[in-house]
Amino acid sequence: MEVARPRLPWWTLLPRWVKLVASPLVLVGLVVWLVVQFGRLAWRYPLTLAVAVLTGWVQAAFGWWVLAFTLLAVVLVLGLWWRLHSGSFARTVGVQVRTELRRLSVYACQWRTVMRLADLVKRDRGREYRPRLGLVRSDGWRDRVRVRMVSGQAPEQWEAHASGLAHAFRARSCRVRVRKPGCLELDLVHRDPLAQPFAVPGLPETSDGLDLRRVTVGRTETGRPWRLRLLGRHLLAVGATGAGKGSLLWSIVWALAPLIRTGRAQLVGIDPKGGMELGQAPEVFHRAVFDNGPDAVAALEAIAATVKERAARYRGMLRSWSPATGDPFLVLVVDELADVLAYQPDRQLRERANRAVQTITSQGRAPGVCVIGLVQDPRKEIVSFRHLFPTRVAMRLDEPAQVDMVLGDGVRDQGAAAHEISEHTPGVAWAKEDGQREPFRARAFHVTDADLDTLSTFVAGRLVRRAQVLPFPEANGGDFWAGGAAA
Numbered sequence: 028m029e030v031a032r033p034r035l036p037w038w039t040l041l042p043r044w045v046k047l048v049a050s051p052l053v054l055v056g057l058v059v060w061l062v063v064q065f066g067r068l069a070w071r072y073p074l075t076l077a078v079a080v081l082t083g084w085v086q087a088a089f090g091w092w093v094l095a096f097t098l099l100a101v102v103l104v105l106g107l108w109w110r111l112h113s114g115s116f117a118r119t120v121g122v123q124v125r126t127e128l129r130r131l132s133v134y135a136c137q138w139r140t141v142m143r144l145a146d147l148v149k150r151d152r153g154r155e156y157r158p159r160l161g162l163v164r165s166d167g168w169r170d171r172v173r174v175r176m177v178s179g180q181a182p183e184q185w186e187a188h189a190s191g192l193a194h195a196f197r198a199r200s201c202r203v204r205v206r207k208p209g210c211l212e213l214d215l216v217h218r219d220p221l222a223q224p225f226a227v228p229g230l231p232e233t234s235d236g237l238d239l240r241r242v243t244v245g246r247t248e249t250g251r252p253w254r255l256r257l258l259g260r261h262l263l264a265v266g267a268t269g270a271g272k273g274s275l276l277w278s279i280v281w282a283l284a285p286l287i288r289t290g291r292a293q294l295v296g297i298d299p300k301g302g303m304e305l306g307q308a309p310e311v312f313h314r315a316v317f318d319n320g321p322d323a324v325a326a327l328e329a330i331a332a333t334v335k336e337r338a339a340r341y342r343g344m345l346r347s348w349s350p351a352t353g354d355p356f357l358v359l360v361v362d363e364l365a366d367v368l369a370y371q372p373d374r375q376l377r378e379r380a381n382r383a384v385q386t387i388t389s390q391g392r393a394p395g396v397c398v399i400g401l402v403q404d405p406r407k408e409i410v411s412f413r414h415l416f417p418t419r420v421a422m423r424l425d426e427p428a429q430v431d432m433v434l435g436d437g438v439r440d441q442g443a444a445a446h447e448i449s450e451h452t453p454g455v456a457w458a459k460e461d462g463q464r465e466p467f468r469a470r471a472f473h474v475t476d477a478d479l480d481t482l483s484t485f486v487a488g489r490l491v492r493r494a495q496v497l498p499f500p501e502a503n504g505g506d507f508w509a510g511g512a513a514a
């Protein structure tokens with residue numbers, strides 16, 4: 028016969044006179060609450076609210092006909108704007124309309140259910156604490172959703188649920204970023220803005236405006252230029268075969284071309300694969316070695332000696348290299364670093380190469396020497412001094428563990444899924460610079476064989492034509508390979 032006793036709110040038990048005295052205060056509080064709620068609504072849906080208020084006002088003040096003509100005029104003006112300046116239209120009206128629509132129809136509608144089903148709410152003494160949905164911004168290819176976490180929650184919990192959240196909101200992936208203590212930003216990605224290759228820009232005639240701290244090598248997924256810092260940095264790019272490491276390398280060389288032509292930058296290249304990569308434009312190199320033998324080691328030792336010589340010369344006068352020193356900016360490019368540092372069968376050569384590369388990477392930044400190392404296998408046994416490369420680029424990788432090896436622990440949890448880069452998008456990479464909190468996704472320019480000829484011609488000052496289109500060979504009576512070998 029036991030029944031639950033109804034629990035009355037505490038204030039109903041107060042004496043009548045207290046309620047009377049408190050009622051004006053409660054009324055003021057209620058009005059303030061309503062104003063705050065309205066302000067929030069206006070902040071989140073400014074366009075919807077402005078259209079609704081204006082429509083109501085025009086109809087009430089001037090009647091239906093005026094309203095119809097006004098709406099027609101507005102639609103016409105917007106249509107004209109869209110046709111004449113689609114870019115500015117998309118950046119202003121398009122983004123705002125999409126943002127408000129998606130906030131209302133996707134996030135506001137499903138937030139409570141998704142949070143509950145994804146186990147991101149907390150319950151305490153019968154009360155439910157739910158993460159708060161903040162500002163939403165829809166960029167077309169992704170939605171950025173701000174979230175205020177429940178007290179006691181950690182970003183790691185959200186990272187663990189990222190895949191579930193992506194599926195719940197019908198996105199391809201979800202990345203979690205910490206904005207400030209207690210606040211996160213979810214990147215719900217709907218399509219890949221890097222799916223199409225980017226052609227290289229035109230070669231600049233002069234080096235005016237070329238800053239070695241901001242060398243443009245491609246485009247990031249937000250549409251901004253992908254800029255690499257070469258001055259005072261070394262770069263390690265890791266990727267499986269066919270990941271597009273070559274395009275990153277040539278994009279860098281392309282950007283440096285005006286400096287190389289005038290001798291203010293010098294490239295030394297080592298390509299242990301017999302020149303398959305660097306041999307495509309040998310004219311751009313001051314010195315190029317196409318194996319990993321004694322010549323390659325001698326080239327490395329020569330640069331290590333230059334590093335020491337420059338350091339001795341600058342000591343006490345300069346803190347670091349600048350064009351005013353008159354020395355060229357030196358770039359050492361090693362395609363397949365592992366062949367030089369780990370796979371060289373001669374122990375003595377291997378040790379000499381390791382010593383030289385360590386000297387260059389540890390001491391070369393201030394004297395104006397930059398190392399660009401390309402490698403397929405990022406394990407410690409292969410490149411034991413990965414930490415000496417402040418800029419690290421992870422192109423398509425085979426395993427998730429390799430992402431941590433290249434970009435550092437925990438960066439994969441922030442969304443840098445280099446192991447998920449598609450085979451159909453070579454040149455796409457996740458990059459991170461030391462001291463930068465967030466990794467970013469970008470795609471290097473696609474440097475074609477014809478572009479490499481243009482580059483060689485530009486640097487050498489004479490026509491170079493290496494790329495040519497060959498007719499597809501005919502199978503000779505079914506014995507295609509035999510025919511090829513005989514030829």
Ligand SMILES: Nc1ncnc2c1ncn2[C@@H]1O[C@H](COP(=O)(O)OP(=O)(O)OP(=O)(O)O)[C@@H](O)[C@H]1O
Nearest residue numbers: 224266268269270271272273274453454471472473
């Ligand atoms: N940024 C890019 N955009 C479009 N296509 C690209 C891009 N980079 C490379 N490719 C294409 O992908 C293929 C492989 O590229 P690349 O040879 O540069 O890869 P890699 O990582 O250097 O491979 P490997 O380690 O075997 O030398 C090439 O056919 C190239 O045309």
